[in-house]
Amino acid sequence: MDYLHTLPNNLIVYIIIAHLLFGIGLYGMMFRRTLIGILISLELLIQGVGINVMAFGTFLHVDPLAARIMTLFLLGIGAAEAALFLGIAVAVFRNYKTISINKLTRLKG
Amino acid sequence: MTFERFALDIYALSFGTMLVQITIGAIMAVRSRNLVHCFLGLVMTLVGVAGIYYFLGSPLLAVMQIMIYVGAVCVAIAFGLSLTRKAGEEGLQPAGLRGFVPPFITLAMLGSVLLGLSEREWVGYPKKIDESPIGQMLLGEYLLPFEVISILLTVAVIGAISVALIRRRN
Known part of the structure; x- marks a missing residue:
C-alpha cells in the first residue's frame, strides 16, 4: 500500500496513461469503420495529449498556470473540431446515405 | 491505523x-x-x-x-x-499486420520521452495553486491566442452549420 501512496506524485504514471490513451485512440482511428467511430477515437487521442501537456507543465515547468492555459486551449480546439466533424458526418450521411469509410470512395483514383 | x-x-x-x-x-x-x-x-x-x-x-x-x-x-x-x-456498418476492420503500427508508434514515443526524462527528477507534489490569475493572463499576456481561439470556434460552428445545411438549401 505504501507504494500506491506515491502513485499520484509520480510523473511517469501520468505520462504512461497519456501515451496509453494516445495509442488506443490511434488504433481506433486506423481501424474503425464509421466516421463517428473515428471521431470518438480522435477525442481519446486529444485527451491523451491534454494529460501529457498538463502533467509536464505541472511537474517540470516553472509556471504551472501556462500549462493550464494551454490545456484550456486544447479543450477549445477539441470542441471546435468535434462540431465541424459532426457537421461533415451529417452532411455526408445526407448525401450518400452511409458513413462507412469503405463506401465513401467517390474521390478514389 | x-x-x-x-x-x-x-x-x-x-x-x-x-x-x-x-x-x-x-x-x-x-x-x-x-x-x-x-x-x-x-x-x-x-x-x-x-x-x-x-x-x-x-x-x-x-x-x-x-x-x-x-x-x-x-x-x-x-x-x-x-x-x-x-x-451493418459498425465494428472494426480486420487489423492484420497493420495492427502493430499504433503500439509501435506509441512505444517509440514513450521510450523517447522516458529517455529524455532520465536525467530529471520526476517525483513531485502537484498541489492546488491559486488559479484566479488565469482570467487576467487570458486577457493580458495570452490575448492573441485567446482571440484566435474565439475566431476558430466561431468559424467552426458557422462552418458546421453551413456544411450540414447544404442539401436543405438546394
Missing part, C-alpha cells in the same frame, strides 16, 4: 480507480462493436480524465473538462450518432 493513513489510502485508491476507469473506457470506446457502447466508453474515459486533472492540482480544468466534453461534445456526438445510425 491513524486517520491520516486511512485518508492517504482512500486518496491513492481513488487515483488508481481513475486510471482503471480511463483504461477500460478507452478500450471499450475503441473495441466495442456497438457504437452506443463506444460512446459510453468515451464518456467514462472523459470523466476519468477530469479526475486526473483534479489530481494534477487543477479543479478548474476538471470542471471545464466535465462542462465542455461530457456536457457539450458528448451530447453533440450522441445526436450525430442517432442521426447517422445504419445497421
